[in-house]
Amino acid sequence: MSDEDxxxxxxxGQRARRMKxxxxxxxxxxxxxxxxxxxxGWSxxxxxxxxxxxxxxxxxxAPQDFSWTIALLLGGVVVGAVIAWGWIGKEGDGK
Incomplete structure (x- = not known):
């Protein structure tokens, strides 16, 4: 075999390794x-x-002095943000 071969x-071999x-x-x-x-978004x-x-x-x-709707709406946003944050963290670790 010659030097060129x-x-x-x-x-x-290098191309095959890069392709793999x-x-x-x-x-x-x-x-x-x-x-x-x-x-x-869904989270x-x-x-x-x-x-x-x-x-x-x-x-x-069960009416109260405060609005349950607003309180639980904000609570849902916080819970959703925590779920999304955890999901993003899990996806970032997998890369």
Whole structure:
């Protein structure tokens, strides 16, 4: 084998390793970003809306000096933010 054949074989080997690495570790996908955005939105929206509905029911059943609706709406936002924060942290560790 000549020196040129050795160089060609090394080039082919390096390309094969790069191709395998690209297959094994794909880069970030735009669809994954859209999915993450949707998951974060639902993580905040569901507890917020649930808190609002529960608050409206409690305002009718057990009226107080304060508004249950506003209190549980804000509570739902906080719970949703905590869920979203934890989900983002978990996704960040997986990369």
């Amino acid at each position: 050795d160089k060609s074989a090394k080039d082919i 690495a690209a297959r094994d570790n794909p880069g970030p996908s735009p669809l994954r970003g859209i999915g993450t955005f949707g998951m974060i 905040i929206a569901v507890p917020t809306v649930g808190g609002a509905f529960l608050g409206m029911w409690l305002d009718r059943v």
